[in-house]
Amino acid sequence: MTATSTPGKKRRNLQSDRKARVHQxxxxxxxxxxxxxxxxxxxxxxxxxxxxxxxxxxxxxxxxxxxxxxxxxxxxAGYPLGQFLVNCFACKRSHSLLDGEISISPGRTGGIFRVSRTCPDTGARANRYVCSKELETLQRLREANPGLQTPD
Ligand SMILES: [Zn+2]
Known part of the structure; x- marks a missing residue:
C-alpha cells in the first residue's frame, strides 16, 4: 500500500447493467x-x-x-473475462463458460463449485472450479446475455 495513488489511471465511468430494456x-x-x-x-x-x-x-x-x-x-471488480475461460483437453483450445452448455455441481470443498462446459467439437467436458462469488457472477453474466445461449 503506497500513499501515492496512480495519477495516470483512467477513471472508469461505470453504468448500471440494468438500465436498458432487454428486448428493446x-x-x-x-x-x-x-x-x-x-x-x-x-x-x-x-x-x-x-x-x-x-x-x-x-x-x-x-x-x-x-x-x-x-x-x-x-x-x-477484478473479474476479467479470462476468468471464465476453461482449458479444454479434448480440443486443446479454451471455451467460455459464458456461452454454450454448462452444468454446475458442488465441489468437495464447501463454497467451491465445479462448472463443466461441454466442448462444442468433441462433446468432452472441460471442468473449472469456482467459488460461490464467481459462480454468482458467472450466472449473472449468462443471464444478462441470453442471446449467447442460442446457438446460431
Ligand atoms: Zn474443446
Missing amino acids: LYSSDDVIKLYEISRNTLTNWIADGLSFIDAEPRLFRGSDLNAFHGRRRDKA
Whole structure:
C-alpha cells in the first residue's frame, strides 16, 4: 500500500447493467440519451467490445448494452473475462463458460463449485472450479446475455 495513488489511471465511468430494456432496440441517439454520454464515449464503448447490429442506422440491443456494462463492472471488480475461460483437453483450445452448455455441481470443498462446459467439437467436458462469488457472477453474466445461449 503506497500513499501515492496512480495519477495516470483512467477513471472508469461505470453504468448500471440494468438500465436498458432487454428486448428493446436502441439507436445511437437513444443510447447517448439513456446513459447521458457523449458520442465519443459511445465510440469508445464500441471499441471496448459493445456489440451492435450493423444496420443503417446502427442499432443496439438492450441485452447487449446490459451485458456490456455488466462485463465492465465485473472487470472493474477484478473479474476479467479470462476468468471464465476453461482449458479444454479434448480440443486443446479454451471455451467460455459464458456461452454454450454448462452444468454446475458442488465441489468437495464447501463454497467451491465445479462448472463443466461441454466442448462444442468433441462433446468432452472441460471442468473449472469456482467459488460461490464467481459462480454468482458467472450466472449473472449468462443471464444478462441470453442471446449467447442460442446457438446460431
Ligand atoms: Zn474443446
